[in-house]
Amino acid sequence: MKDDKKSPILKEKVEETSGRRNFIKSAAAVGGTAILGAPFIGNAEAAKGQTWKIQTTWDAGTTGYTLFEKWCNGFQERTGGELKVKPFPAKSVAADNNALFEAVKTGVLQGMNPFTLYWAGKIPASVFLSSYPAGPDQPAQWDTMFYGLGMLKMAREIYAKQGLVYVGPIQHDANIIHSKKPVNSLADFKGLKLRVPGGMVSEVFQSFGASTVSLPGSDIFPALEKGTIDAADYVGPAVNWDLGFGQVTKYILFGPPGVMSIYQPVDLMDLTVNQRAWNRLSPSLQALVEEQVKAYSLEHYVSIQGRNVEALDKFKKSGSTVSRLSVEDVAEFRRKAIPIWYKWANKDADAKRVFKLQLDYMLNDVMGYVNPNDIKGQKFN
Template sequence: MSNKLISRRQALGGIATAGAAGLGAPAIATAQGQTTTWKVQTSWPGGIGLKIFENWANSIVEKTGGELAFEPFGAKDVVGDFQLYDAVKNGVLDAVNPFTIYAQGIIPAAMFLTSYPLGLRNPHEFDTFYYGLGGLEMAREMYAKQGMYYVGPIHHGPNIIHSKVPIRSIDDFAGRKMRAPGGMVAELFSELGAKTTLLPGSEIFPALEKGTIDVADYVGPAVNYALGFSQVTDYISMGPPGFMSVYQPVDMMDLTVGMESWNALSPEMQQFVEMEVHTYSDQHHAAIQAADQEAWDKFMADGTEVTRLSQTDVELMTEVAVPIWYKYANRDKDAARVFKVQLDYMMSGSLGYVTPEMVEGQTLDL
């Protein structure tokens, strides 16, 4: 094992140990009886993301006067990232804090519950979708069919690409072995010539170190720096200035709860959890962005070079992305219904990302 990998694991181990210290806190008796404790696993494998999650989870018992507590677990602590939903449905976990895109295997419309290539591009646009255009109600309806309750979206920021070679245009993706989160993102880069593979976040560093992959999409600078990506790559690829990520500009997480655990809460506590998740989303997003600003200096000190795609690249990628949007939207009625709301929003005077000419010839099966 390399010294780099050892030091990375030691660093992350320190964070995990600090979080684990809070797991042994005694249950607090309340007027209603003993504390209800939920086992909640996040997709964050380490770094600032895991630390923010653990701090938030450990704050719940005090905020509820001991009525509800969250016992936090990091990525793979109980089950693997791609087993999270089965664990919730089977009662192994009470709740999960996953990257929403991981739900696409059981809920095809989940592709549109988080950002996708060249779609909605700013956090407030997804807030508008969820809290103004009916997205939250649609999500809860779809998750309920799977025996789960979708509490609400949680922002963290755009995803970026780390690479062993410079990516200066979309032509440079051709032939590259690339980690992607699956779905539309993977299909987009496959169309651009990359050889994509699906890996959970915890497996990206060793894959880059071994050379199994030479390009990797993951989340933002702070988390990726803590995971050691600057040790195994020399470049970060982003979109044009002001468009940090063209393929997942507003990558989303959420809190999803098993329906049995959710229904066991009082209506008042259910309302608290819903409001708390909305507040946590704002705090989580801001804390991640603040940490990102510090991480950029660290990447630069390590010699990492930032490269940017051009506006021409964006236009070419959009031509590739539009038919992929429709392909995934037409997989089932729920996906088509969710996408139609977003498409109308993107074509409206508020945004104007999509014009009638761009979608000419495409049909949506509603």
């Protein structure tokens, strides 16, 4: 008689594999459970594996790129070989931001890790998917809007129109300003040649008399060195030290005590992927990638903050002087920023929809950042 029973060893292996698979599927369905080191076991077809090429806006050799590279290189192990992610630094495949956007849309690259604000010209709503002048200024507030108030769903609907999937936000840092001459108040921006990322940030500084220009991170050092610009906003101390800003500037500007930046206090990055590449993943693997982005967001943020403390000491020891804006400067900055909020919200229906969610949050007493008098006279189209 034929014996259909499996051997004890084979039975044990089948149960072990099935148990691990069921555990990971359950973990991926629960927010925050699938941590960075978790393995993923899929079906035999998926186990053949896929490879994603993802370019970041971090320059090679910086703290930001080191963290990104480590995260990408761990995907093969974490997915049991189902997904391999090959990281690329800034300009290595796509030469600039416009080329990067198109490379992901067309599938030359499967994904990108940009600063979300870079797409202000292509997707007006993107200015509200990362912090903006005098808006929500705490990382937890942005996570609340994305994951608690429905902003992630909005972002995905907006990006889907471009053939892209906005997988999720990645917390990074606040932006600070390095200058060749002292800047101690908003009045000191008058006549200053300043590098900023564009969008609302540029317009607010222009309202204080600054002459603004948009440059990628890798072009800031030579522009400061040659005197093409007097000052530059970029990210926080850790990466800016890596880029050599201490060699070509002597002054650093922060917000008031406890606030690194009032113009871009939560400079969000994200993971965006090509829609076709995303659709080739199984639902379970999609869920795992989403959870990995959440986990990486936390790891990236706290790692950068820790290194900021060390880097700022290096700046000061090398001769840099730190100045801070006053509380009065913050109030004046918000007064100039609010009409510009509405100007950008009125650019299209998507921008208005996202901003309206944020405005309701800022008006709510939970935050209390804005009151009805602050927005009196402002209207949506």
